[in-house]
Amino acid sequence: MNGHALLEAREVTVRFGGLVAVDAVSAAFAPGELVGIIGPNGAGKTTFFNALSGVIAPTAGEIFADGQRLTGRQPHRYAHQGVARTFQTPRVFADLSVADNVNFGLQFAGRGRTASWLLKDTASILNLIGLAAQAALPAAAITPSQQRLLEIGMALATRPKLLLLDEVAAGLTESEVQAMAQLIRRLRDELDLTVIWIEHAVTTLLRHVERVLVLHQGRKIADGTPAEVVRNPEVIEAYLGDEMVEPA
Amino acid sequence: MMKKELLILLALTGWALAVPHYGSEFAVSMALTCLMYAALSSSWGLFCGSTRYLSLATSAFFGIGAYTGALLLETTPWLAAVGLGALAAAAVAVVMGAAVLHLRGTYFAVLTFGMTELIHHAISYWEKQVMGTVGRVLTVVPDRDTIYLTVLGLAVLAVLTSIIVRRSRFGLALAGIGADEQRAQTLGVNTRLVKVLGFAITAAFAGAVGAAMSVRWTYIDPATVFNPFIGFQTVLIALIGGAATLWGPLIAAVVFSLLAETLRLQAPQLYLMSLGLLLIICVLYLPGGLASLKRETFTQWRADTAGWWRGLRTKQGDA
Numbered sequence: 001m002n003g004h005a006l007l008e009a010r011e012v013t014v015r016f017g018g019l020v021a022v023d024a025v026s027a028a029f030a031p032g033e034l035v036g037i038i039g040p041n042g043a044g045k046t047t048f049f050n051a052l053s054g055v056i057a058p059t060a061g062e063i064f065a066d067g068q069r070l071t072g073r074q075p076h077r078y079a080h081q082g083v084a085r086t087f088q089t090p091r092v093f094a095d096l097s098v099a100d101n102v103n104f105g106l107q108f109a110g111r112g113r114t115a116s117w118l119l120k121d122t123a124s125i126l127n128l129i130g131l132a133a134q135a136a137l138p139a140a141a142i143t144p145s146q147q148r149l150l151e152i153g154m155a156l157a158t159r160p161k162l163l164l165l166d167e168v169a170a171g172l173t174e175s176e177v178q179a180m181a182q183l184i185r186r187l188r189d190e191l192d193l194t195v196i197w198i199e200h201a202v203t204t205l206l207r208h209v210e211r212v213l214v215l216h217q218g219r220k221i222a223d224g225t226p227a228e229v230v231r232n233p234e235v236i237e238a239y240l241g242d243e244m245v246e247p248a
Numbered sequence: 249m250m251k252k253e254l255l256i257l258l259a260l261t262g263w264a265l266a267v268p269h270y271g272s273e274f275a276v277s278m279a280l281t282c283l284m285y286a287a288l289s290s291s292w293g294l295f296c297g298s299t300r301y302l303s304l305a306t307s308a309f310f311g312i313g314a315y316t317g318a319l320l321l322e323t324t325p326w327l328a329a330v331g332l333g334a335l336a337a338a339a340v341a342v343v344m345g346a347a348v349l350h351l352r353g354t355y356f357a358v359l360t361f362g363m364t365e366l367i368h369h370a371i372s373y374w375e376k377q378v379m380g381t382v383g384r385v386l387t388v389v390p391d392r393d394t395i396y397l398t399v400l401g402l403a404v405l406a407v408l409t410s411i412i413v414r415r416s417r418f419g420l421a422l423a424g425i426g427a428d429e430q431r432a433q434t435l436g437v438n439t440r441l442v443k444v445l446g447f448a449i450t451a452a453f454a455g456a457v458g459a460a461m462s463v464r465w466t467y468i469d470p471a472t473v474f475n476p477f478i479g480f481q482t483v484l485i486a487l488i489g490g491a492a493t494l495w496g497p498l499i500a501a502v503v504f505s506l507l508a509e510t511l512r513l514q515a516p517q518l519y520l521m522s523l524g525l526l527l528i529i530c531v532l533y534l535p536g537g538l539a540s541l542k543r544e545t546f547t548q549w550r551a552d553t554a555g556w557w558r559g560l561r562t563k564q565g566d567a
Contacts, residue, residue, distance in 0.1 A: 053434060054434075055430060055433075055434065074433065074438070074439075074440065075430070075433040075434045076433050076434075076435075076436050076437055076438050076439070079433075079434055079435060079436040084434070085434055087431070090363070091425040091430075091431045093423075093424065093426050093428065093431070094427070095427065096423075096427070103502065104420065104424060104432075104435055105435045106437030107417050108417075108421070108435050108437050109422055109435055109436025110433075110436070111436075154431075155434060157435070158436055163310075172442055200279055
């Protein structure tokens with residue numbers, strides 16, 4: 001592995017009783033990379049994310065963030081080390097206002113961290129994610145697609161170096177998906193963030209990322225550019241009958 | 249907003265200060281009960297209301313404070329004994345919290361109750377087997393006004409702490425834990441530390457109140473000071489008042505002590521029945537507690553009336 005990986009998983013295994021959800025997956029993510037993770041249902045994508053963000057302690061293997069060994073540490077340590085994440089089902093603080101939801105991260109992991117002017121304060125983050133007009137509304141009152149944006153805003157408020165996005169485009173309309181992809185590109189380009197993006201809709205994802213990891217039954221079966229991955233016979237077999245058969 | 253809250257607190261303190269000078273013995277006793285539950289429920293709500301960890305361990309901390317105070321009172325000044333009672337309870341809370349605060353909901357509630365019983369019976373056993381006598385008579389007891397002022401001070405301190413914590417990052421962390429603990433963690437909150445600290449603050453108040461109140465009884469034994477009813481009543485008061493609100497526990501503490509002191513002696517069944525009835529009404533119709541009655545119901549009612557009045561006047565203008 002190269003020495004300057006921002007986040008590195010070494011032989012990470014997560015077992016639930018007899019089920020091996022993630023099976024000895026190794027991966028390293030360099031600063032500024034935009035990486036996608038795909039895989040059929042139950043491939044272990046979200047479990048892998050949970051391990052990468054400290055939400056689940058891996059059964060075996062090691063996780064390093066920015067050179068620090070974080071295996072088995074609490075999630076707040078990951079956040080303080082610059083690893084931020086969103087959840088598949090938005091987990092916003094429903095009773096708090098949109099602005100207070102964003103402010104939460106600024107008060108904890110984001111506090112005292114140097115950040116781009118785009119993440120200067122609550123107002124600038126709300127502008128970045130396009131929710132400035134909803135700032136005073138309770139988070140429970142905004143639309144589900146706005147809640148997905150708010151999830152990203154909450155994660156950005158921790159002023160991270162790396163952002164883990166779990167199916168942020170699920171359930172969005174085609175134009176909303178385009179806007180989301182543009183936002184994600186912008187986060188990478190202007191904030192110099194490393195972005196790791198899980199999406200179930202493979203074609204959407206392959207269009208926007210530069211590198212893609214394929215998980216199947218908990219194992220990593222491919223890791224390369226989208227063009228390489230769609231030609232990989234193992235990937236084609238894993239996805240047989242799924243949307244991947246007609247590559248983008 | 250904070251200024252307003254402090255002013256209300258100041259006014260209430262003034263009223264409470266006046267009671268021993270003008271009130272009858274009965275009124276003072278009632279006010280003391282009221283202040284005791286105000287302190288217990290406010291500090292309970294500070295941690296349990298915002299994080300939604302339902303602790304039934306108040307009696308344990310109360311009892312530990314009472315015993316610590318009783319042991320020290322002959323050799324230590326009054327306020328130091330109360331302070332050490334608080335410290336002892338907080339220390340036990342840190343240990344207990346580290347053991348059970350990773351559990352949620354019913355498991356947490358049941359375990360805190362179990363630990364209270366464990367401490368209660370451990371002390372009974374120790375007294376029986378090692379000391380040879382159960383309970384102890386308190387010989388050095390401060391006068392009534394000192395006790396009253398101390399409990400009043402604790403109640404004011406509990407509300408003051410709540411006011412300050414609500415505006416602090418610590419309070420935000422507690423609220424985040426209550427809303428979605430894991431989400432708060434991924435946003436950088438050291439939830440274990442925050443929970444243990446919050447639990448210890450709650451316990452310290454219960455311990456101090458225990459130390460201050462036990463002297464009123466002149467004789468204490470484990471069954472009196474570890475009485476689970478103290479813990480239940482604290483929880484009920486906080487829930488009925490609105491555990492997540494600042495004034496809710498205080499309002500309910502007043503209602504309760506009025507009920508307790510007037511009904512308990514004449515009609516004990518009626519007292520428990522009204523307790524139960526109040527809880528049922530609050531759970532069903534006022535999940536935010538009595539405090540939410542003031543905030544939402546009345547402002548809505550006022551807005552409706554104002555709207556109706558405006559409508560009436562424009563209609564008159566048209567005609």
